[in-house]
Amino acid sequence: MDFATLASQLNAGTILPEGIVIATIMVVLVGDLIVGRARATRWTPYAAIAGLLAAVVALYLQWDSSDTIGFLGAFDGDALSIVFRGIVALSAAGTLLMSMRYVEQSGTALPEFIAILLTATLGGMFLSGANELVMVFIALETLSISSYLLTGYTKRDPRSNEAALKYLLIGASSSAIFLYGSSLLYGLSGGHTKLPEIAAQIAQANLGQSLGLVVALVFAIAGIAFKIAAVPFHQWTPDVYEGSPTPVVAFLSVGSKAAGFALAIRLLVTAFPAVTEEWHFVMTALAILSMVLGNVVALAQTSMKRLLAYSSIGQAGFIMIGLVVGSEAGYASMMFYLIAYLFMNLGAFACVILFALRTGTDQISEYSGLYQKDPLMTLALSVFLLSLGGIPPMVGFFGKLYLFWAGWQAGAYGLVLLGLVTSVISIYYYIRVVKMMVVKEPDEMSDAVKNYPEINWTLPGLRPLQVGMVGALIATSILGILSNPLFLLTNSAVQRTPILQASIAKTAQAKALARLEMPVVVVPDRQG
Amino acid sequence: MNLAEGVQFVSMGLLIATMLVTALGVVLLENIVYSAFLLGGVFVSIAGLYLLLNADFVATAQVLIYVGAVNVLILFAIMLVNNNRAFAVVEGTKVRNAATAIVCGGIFALLGTMVVTTPWAISSVPASGNASVMKIGLHFFSDFLLPFEVASVLLLMALVGAIVIARREFIPEIFSPKGEDEALMLPERPRDLVGSGKD
Numbered sequence: 221m222d223f224a225t226l227a228s229q230l231n232a233g234t235i236l237p238e239g240i241v242i243a244t245i246m247v248v249l250v251g252d253l254i255v256g257r258a259r260a261t262r263w264t265p266y267a268a269i270a271g272l273l274a275a276v277v278a279l280y281l282q283w284d285s286s287d288t289i290g291f292l293g294a295f296d297g298d299a300l301s302i303v304f305r306g307i308v309a310l311s312a313a314g315t316l317l318m319s320m321r322y323v324e325q326s327g328t329a330l331p332e333f334i335a336i337l338l339t340a341t342l343g344g345m346f347l348s349g350a351n352e353l354v355m356v357f358i359a360l361e362t363l364s365i366s367s368y369l370l371t372g373y374t375k376r377d378p379r380s381n382e383a384a385l386k387y388l389l390i391g392a393s394s395s396a397i398f399l400y401g402s403s404l405l406y407g408l409s410g411g412h413t414k415l416p417e418i419a420a421q422i423a424q425a426n427l428g429q430s431l432g433l434v435v436a437l438v439f440a441i442a443g444i445a446f447k448i449a450a451v452p453f454h455q456w457t458p459d460v461y462e463g464s465p466t467p468v469v470a471f472l473s474v475g476s477k478a479a480g481f482a483l484a485i486r487l488l489v490t491a492f493p494a495v496t497e498e499w500h501f502v503m504t505a506l507a508i509l510s511m512v513l514g515n516v517v518a519l520a521q522t523s524m525k526r527l528l529a530y531s532s533i534g535q536a537g538f539i540m541i542g543l544v545v546g547s548e549a550g551y552a553s554m555m556f557y558l559i560a561y562l563f564m565n566l567g568a569f570a571c572v573i574l575f576a577l578r579t580g581t582d583q584i585s586e587y588s589g590l591y592q593k594d595p596l597m598t599l600a601l602s603v604f605l606l607s608l609g610g611i612p613p614m615v616g617f618f619g620k621l622y623l624f625w626a627g628w629q630a631g632a633y634g635l636v637l638l639g640l641v642t643s644v645i646s647i648y649y650y651i652r653v654v655k656m657m658v659v660k661e662p663d664e665m666s667d668a669v670k671n672y673p674e675i676n677w678t679l680p681g682l683r684p685l686q687v688g689m690v691g692a693l694i695a696t697s698i699l700g701i702l703s704n705p706l707f708l709l710t711n712s713a714v715q716r717t718p719i720l721q722a723s724i725a726k727t728a729q730a731k732a733l734a735r736l737e738m739p740v741v742v743v744p745d746r747q748g
Numbered sequence: 749m750n751l752a753e754g755v756q757f758v759s760m761g762l763l764i765a766t767m768l769v770t771a772l773g774v775v776l777l778e779n780i781v782y783s784a785f786l787l788g789g790v791f792v793s794i795a796g797l798y799l800l801l802n803a804d805f806v807a808t809a810q811v812l813i814y815v816g817a818v819n820v821l822i823l824f825a826i827m828l829v830n831n832n833r834a835f836a837v838v839e840g841t842k843v844r845n846a847a848t849a850i851v852c853g854g855i856f857a858l859l860g861t862m863v864v865t866t867p868w869a870i871s872s873v874p875a876s877g878n879a880s881v882m883k884i885g886l887h888f889f890s891d892f893l894l895p896f897e898v899a900s901v902l903l904l905m906a907l908v909g910a911i912v913i914a915r916r917e918f919i920p921e922i923f924s925p926k927g928e929d930e931a932l933m934l935p936e937r938p939r940d941l942v943g944s945g946k947d
Contacts, residue, residue, distance in 0.1 A: 226890060235894070242901060249908070291894040327920040327931040332912050339905040346898060358895040362902045369909035376919075376932035410869030425869045432866035435859070465934060523939060582936045 234290030244271025252331035299716035301349035311475035317688035319467035321681030340366035344479035383463025398443025428494030447480030461529035470569035510537030545630035567692030589665030
């Protein structure tokens with residue numbers, strides 16, 4: 221194989237969006253070195269946002285491409301990966317908008333923050349398309365190590381140190397477990413690392429029901445569940461969310477989680493078709509636990525960041541409903557909800573950041589009476605929280621409706637009912653915050669709101685935050701009513717993805733078989 | 749069994765015995781410096797096993813990276829923070845240790861059963877021996893090109909991140925509205941831990 225044929229086989233165009241992100245990282249790092257920190261702080265965030273938006277445009281241009289396998293099978297840029305890479309890139313762009321003022325006010329260096337955040341984005345984007353075990357692991361580590369660094373970025377704060385150390389230790393052990401699972405897959409398939417080949421080899425060697433495959437599945441799910449913070453792999457979430465700089469939390473809860481879901485879909489669907497029932501069962505258990513624990517424990521929180529941490533655990537549970545039903549609508553509703561979640565959760569974090577910057581606190585009780593002093597932020601935060609709770613006509617309502625409808629269609633009645641009940645619980649704690657802000661009389665105002673500073677958007681870095689907040693507000697309130705483009709996008713993404721089509725056909729077949737066999741089991745019971 | 753096979757068998761037994769003893773020492777010894785040195789022993793004996801499997805490049809890399817870099821780094825870290833503080837005895841250590849032993853034994857039993865019962869698909873390709881370096885290089889520049897290149901971005905960022913964390917900062921004078929010093933800190937005030945239940 222000489223160089224020219226190799227270069228033509230690589231199909232390197234599939235990672236053009238990632239290439240743009242890498243170029244942006246270089247521009248930020250080298251530009252910071254050349255012009256110095258004070259001047260670099262002014263332009264690097266905008267360069268980074270421009271790079272991320274260019275990456276999204278490049279993703280859009282790849283939508284119609286049919287030759288999606290790149291790097292001899294290491295990367296698969298199919299429609300599924302394009303949607304998830306877009307979500308990760310947009311979440312990073314949104315995070316950048318809200319982090320400028322925050323990072324500046326804490327006195328830390330902005331250009332390095334941006335470079336590390338972009339690397340985390342790069343890891344997430346590669347993870348969404350990685351089609352080979354080594355690539356999966358490298359992408360996962362790029363995302364994780366950058367996240368650990370970002371978590372500990374405010375390094376004089378003991379809470380930030382604690383969060384970074386906890387995240388590092390728990391993350392490293394979960395990576396090790398995931399790696400053990402991958403090595404078992406490598407062994408079971410007789411030395412293959414590409415996901416489709418692994419499945420084919422395992423089927424050929426008739427190892428579909430071996431204990432080794434089940435252990436590999438459990439270990440892989442443990443690694444994935446850590447990334448998406450599903451109960452019982454969620455213990456790190458509250459402390460890490462509370463101790464990290466808030467923009468980092470916004471990225472972890474949206475971008476990192478979306479990448480985790482992309483990995484979950486690709487790995488489970490491609491490499492574990494032999495044990496589909498088993499992984500559906502395990503993911504159902506994780507979904508139930510996440511919905512119940514996340515939403516119930518969120519009731520008792522007094523800090524806004526912790527509240528959003530537990531709520532994000534609960535939201536991950538809702539999204540997993542779409543994964544376990546395994547139908548076309550299931551996968552499409554998952555993506556739909558993640559896009560909705562992108563806007564509403566980033567918006568909620570933008571408001572929390574703004575409040576923290578102005579008052580220096582994130583206690584829920586300190587929000588009381590905010591309506592009197594800052595109507596715009598009250599409106600925005602109310603809309604985001606109501607949307608997270610699933611109140612019509614916001615986008616979160618339609619996302620949840622679609623998820624539950626997909627679950628009901630596929631016959632997962634128990635899961636959907638549990639989802640409805642826990643949604644009601646979640647509405648309670650979201651509305652509690654809204655009530656705190658809106659309903660209170662002027663004399664019940666908290667100290668923080670009484671001393672609320674004059675609203676001044678001209679401070680450096682506040683204008684982008686305002687743009688981000690208002691943009692997310694518009695998206696959250698409009699996309700619900702005008703959700704048709706999103707439906708079309710997610711549905712055609714599922715239809716254009718060969719791996720999902722194969723899995724959907726298989727699930728439907730299994731369901732039809734089960735329906736055929738059902739009367740044989742049930743009828744004797746009735747007679748007896 | 750001829751002489752060569754006998755030598756191989758004996759050296760494998762020796763390597764496995766060293767590995768098990770040193771690994772147990774890492775976990776069970778109280779003194780962390782001993783543990784760190786014994787960890788080096790574990791790495792060296794694993795490198796020996798690689799040699800027996802004809803994987804000479806992997807064995808060299810194991811010695812260079814794990815013994816030469818990782819283990820030395822661990823020793824550095826231990827010696828830099830080595831303050832001989834006597835820790836207060838934690839209540840119920842025995843119960844905890846017993847529980848840990850039961851959990852570890854259970855996992856060992858599960859994994860052991862798995863290894864024995866699974867009919868592994870053993871690759872029929874003969875070991876490449878001395879040509880392994882070339883083979884690894886060929887893979888790096890063909891089907892593993894992407895992970896190989898992405899790893900360079902990962903290492904670059906680990907470097908930048910390590911510098912960000914370790915460098916001595918010029919601490920700017922930033923004060924919260926209440927006058928507390930909050931340079932390089934989170935703007936959110938810490939919660940009062942009294943009275944608020946930690947879940």
